[in-house]
Amino acid sequence: MAGNPVETHYGRSDLGEAILAALKAAGKDLDHLTPDDLAPIDEFHGGQRPATIRLAELVGFTGTERVLDVGSGLGGPSRYLAWHYGCRVSGVDLTAEFVRMAEMLTRLTRLTDKADFRHGNALELPFEDMSFDVVWSQNAAMNIADRDRLYREMARVLKPGGKLALQEVAAGSAGPPHYPEQWARTPGISFLFSQEATREALEAAGLRVLVWHDTTQAALDAAQARARNAGGPAPILGTHLILGADWQAMFRNSARNLEERRTELFNAVLEHVG
């Protein structure tokens, strides 16, 4: 997988040092870190922790669920589900450096008995059929062209009656996004589909829609607040630590793309009906 253009986009070799230095500079006690301390950095998607809480509430977790987080990044949402609800969560991600970060941050928050992470591809999930009660994925599919295969893989590892929880960026009606965006600096690794086309692909994989919310307005409000702050100096803690030198342009484009309806955001919960 090394050399994969998606991994090249996200990967950054000194990320661990940068995150630890920022946490110290923000006055966090590294011996007593909580998922709340990490949320400004490790919730690596538009809307951050509030969006994760919204999606989790749509699922209605009881804490007994075995959960797979596809495209788990630094593991922030996985740790939140493990910590807040008590779920047992596995994450899988294509970017090896993010998997290392997810493991480091899980050790630092003392959640290793509840959350684990693997380097792997969502198109070939390294898990047995029917292993999970919930498959969860936030802002990962926009890097994945073969949606039929992605959703088939997600359905394969779900138990019958299990739930798929999605937060995804969709194509808007106004044409392709302005780049750089947070998931791609160029169109080569950006694969956006309309909400309608996405829903069709999900249904064809044996998934029945229980909830479908267009969350573009909430995403726009969050993106505009971030774009305004991107005019000034970088905050101590934030996803700019992951994004790299062009983070300000990415934040501005995120807001602009949503505003111009080049992108949309949705939340969905589906049931595996086979």
Ligand SMILES: C[S@@+](CC[C@H](N)C(=O)[O-])C[C@H]1O[C@@H](n2cnc3c(N)ncnc32)[C@H](O)[C@@H]1O
């Ligand atoms: C914007 S980040 C979101 C991370 C995490 N879901 C979150 O919300 O904090 C997108 C993630 O998707 C991962 N990703 C992209 N394509 C993937 C694939 N084919 N298989 C597994 N992970 C993938 C990237 O490596 C990256 O970590």
